[in-house]
Amino acid sequence: MTTESIPDEPPNTTMSDEAYGALRASAALWVGTSVLITNTLGQVLIQHVDYRDTCLLPGGAVDEGESPAHAATRELMEELGVTAHVDRGLAVDWVSTGAVNTPAVMRFPGEILHVFDGGTWDDDRIAEIRLPPSEITAVEFVEPARLPELLAPADARRALSALRARINAAGAVLLENGLPIAPTVLDRLAVLQTTRPKYHYPWHEGPAPQELTVAQVWAWLFAPDGRVLILLDPDTGSALLPGGKPEEQDQGDPVSTLRREAEEEAAARFGSPLLLGHVTDPPGRRAYLRHAATLTGVGPARPDPATGHTYTRILATPEQASELFDWGPPAAAHLAAVHRARRQLGIPRAALQPVTELTDGIRLHPGCTGSSQTAG
Template sequence: MSTTSAPGERPGVAMTDEAYGALRASHALWAGTSVLITDQHGRILVQRVGYRPTRLLPGGALDPGESPAQGAARELEEELGLAVPLTRGLAVDWVSPAGRRTSPEARFPGELLHVFDGGVWDEDRIASIRPAPGEIEGVDFVEPAELPALMSPDDARRALSALRARVNGAGPAILEDGRPLAPTLLDRVNAFTRRRAVQHWPWQDGPAPAGLPVRQSWGWLFAPDGRVLVLLDPANGAACLPGGTPEPEDDQDPAATLIREAVEEASAHISAPVLLGHLPDQEHSAGPRSRVRMAAALTYVGPSRPDPATGQTYVRALATPEQVVELFNWGPGAADQLNAVHRERARLALPHAPRQPITPVTDEDSA
């Protein structure tokens, strides 16, 4: 016997096991899984299928008695021909009957859909993909910002929420129709909805060659906990490091550019900057330019205010260096730049910050 109440009954009224089972079966939901996979440039794997006009993440419905992780691994092997262990969940989404377009004949009751982290795939693993004949027409790796145009609205929201949860590293996000119940900073600024600029320039330690003009001076500005300051566009989450274009008053000194720009963009005051290296930009319309990267410690952060050059008021946030790299599409040179950043962090005797949710720097924090 069960004492769980049926609708309309007084609490504590006993039910037979048969009645209780029938009650729970009447509220049954569909159950499904999907897997978020990226390549080494942060692009997301989506599948082209013949039975739908929109793209899909790998995944599908669970078989009877199958756990979500088992189902996700099975679907990956069936659809892409690869056996991949899945041990980390990124999101659990309650897809309501109103949140998915289905035909009335399907009598869609709602679904609980688990999103798992399929990891970052290198070129060898990508080359091993064998799409299931007759089901998967092909796969593509696409910029996160392209998902809303390629997927159904609920699928795109879910995939982007899962990607933000992966970057934050704080555990699975609980979603309703792809929207998080407890939005993080990355959710609130709609991170990854603006296409990231592709900047696959090789990293070079040390100063730029003499005679190569400096196009940009950006800084890795360390907080005492080993995280760094990153600036986010409040409308689309587009990220940049503090810094900018040299002005005449900087007297061709990248350190002076960084000190000035950090104050103007983020009200951030810093220690004397140290040169990390540079990126040779061969694609600039005015000819080859250098993009300098420097490092410094944050000494004081004042109240936020608009950048006088653009009128933009950025969302100031603290992130681990690894999270910062994931917000950009810097290509193979990103790893070398990250190594240079950590060498300077160690020289400053700052800790290696563990992955944690990217957090805003508020005016209260700076008071």
């Protein structure tokens, strides 16, 4: 038998099956797999191993005749002692020969590495982990921003790209040496590579006691499709809710603070806000108020007079937004309050979808979707 129109051969040239097989084998790459697992706080599971100085995600080489998904399931059992069905891909990474530091005798030809979504594990699931007698010495959950410190550079890039892909909910992404070939706004700003804003403060429903000083006022501003406005710092990729610190001109009115700050930071306008509740700092002397309101419009981006930053503005579901913050155990109660307010405002629950960057001024009307009014 012959094979026609072989790549890199002149048109209509024929080649024997044996020669064609040899040609393809000469370009063969390794195939690997890894699994991205987070806990309920948004931290990533990494493994400490006894054969290298850097940590790894669970995973390993794909055996001959084995599918990458089957290999991922097998590796979870071998390395963590956990039975899990892995069927959702997050990324496929083409790793070039020069991207990793391997010994010359290994003759590393490059690798295609698949990253699968292992999901979010609660405490009961984590308690099922059983480590093997060798290779894996320990596991821990770490902040995404620590991945470049703990993993090899290519592994950290790949893990962060896969994590952003999971949050963005646009399907599996194609990577080259850990970086997306079609970066999203989350990739462009290196979201999660800087430590997430940390507010492990107790959550309280309703207004703050009068004896507490209101330190900040923030809001969940809902577009008509149920997504919320989130600000991303252009220098660090850190996420913020619209809002800020009270100033004298606000005359002690939190809503005035909120309207001023939302206008200054995001050129955002909104309807009558609902008070969700507040968090308190550990000494219990200051309160941080959280509101919800319907977003009515967003003007052209401009620098925040307080910081000089022109924030990148995105629409995301409340669940996507919550993954960009580190609110600790109170996050679940906070998110539940957000959805109660959403229902009270008569806004539908947002469908999971990719985040949308707002690059131009928009005007939102009840009944329209935020995506149809945005650009970017």
